[in-house]
Amino acid sequence: MPTTRRLPVVVAIKINEDSFTPRQQVVLTAALDLLVENGDGLTMTGVARRASCSKETLYKWFGDRDGLLTATVQWQAAKVRMPQVNRTGLNVSSLRASVEQFARDLLAVLTGEISVTLNRTAVTHAAQEKDSLGTIVLENGPLAIRRRLKPILEAGRDARLLRFENSEEAFRTFFGLVVRDVQIRLLLGDKTLKQTDIEADAKQATDHFFALYGYSATQ
CATH class of the missing domain: 1.10.10.60 (Homeodomain-like)
Structure with a gap:
């Protein structure tokens, strides 16, 4: 069998x-x-x-x-720092600043040589069922990062700054806006992003996220 x-x-x-x-x-x-x-x-x-x-x-x-x-x-x-927010006095400006900082850190880490190498090796190991590296990277990389941002998004919802029913769906939307196809291109050998590109992409992703989920945009 x-x-x-x-x-x-x-x-x-x-x-x-x-x-x-x-x-x-x-x-x-x-x-x-x-x-x-x-x-x-x-x-x-x-x-x-x-x-x-x-x-x-x-x-x-x-x-x-x-x-x-x-x-x-x-x-x-x-290295993707935990966003710092004051739940008592949370406002749109501070929430946006925290989310944008998270987006910058996320892009900077994911596009660095270390993360690209880790992900390449983990994908290869997972395909070959070689060892536990794929599981380790998944659990302690993207899934851990998700667990760090979701409470911030939920704090924004509780403060009526964001509107969504499912924080998992909101996070996936945010992650997609930030990462787009960058990670797969890097895994296939494309050049890493410049710091100016990271900052511009993080701001654009944050703008798009708040346009989709910002409370005033969904009323």
Whole structure:
């Protein structure tokens, strides 16, 4: 009888840069650098050597290679900063500024060499059913980022600044407006965006999102 492949259970825990100590950040940066350089070739030994620490320390901090990969993806995703809003005095201007900042961070991270390499490697692994990297990237990358923005959108709805019935649908619309076809083009070898392009695209996506979901636009 054919066997059913069981996906590993991957739990997202740390999605804030401050959750990692400075020494752990050095290790995760080394792991990201090695992923860019070697793709599939990330090993605990290689990371320990690059970060000038022992493998025992890596196992103590991250458990195993999958744990290290998970923390590495979380460290990369944490560069998309959590929008800061004051729910008590939330207004259109502050909400738009927070959403636009999130869009800039998202584009900057997704279009960087590290994320492109991570995504390319994860897609290849998922297609080959090679290991858990695809699941790790999905859970701790896009799904974790979604969990960070949805409460902000819901706060805008509660303050009657945005109007939508389903925050998941609103997030997907926002993500589509920000990312468009950029990610797939980069995965296929297109050049990365310039900072001026990122800023312009983030503003345009925010303008379009508020035109669709802004409270005054839907009355």
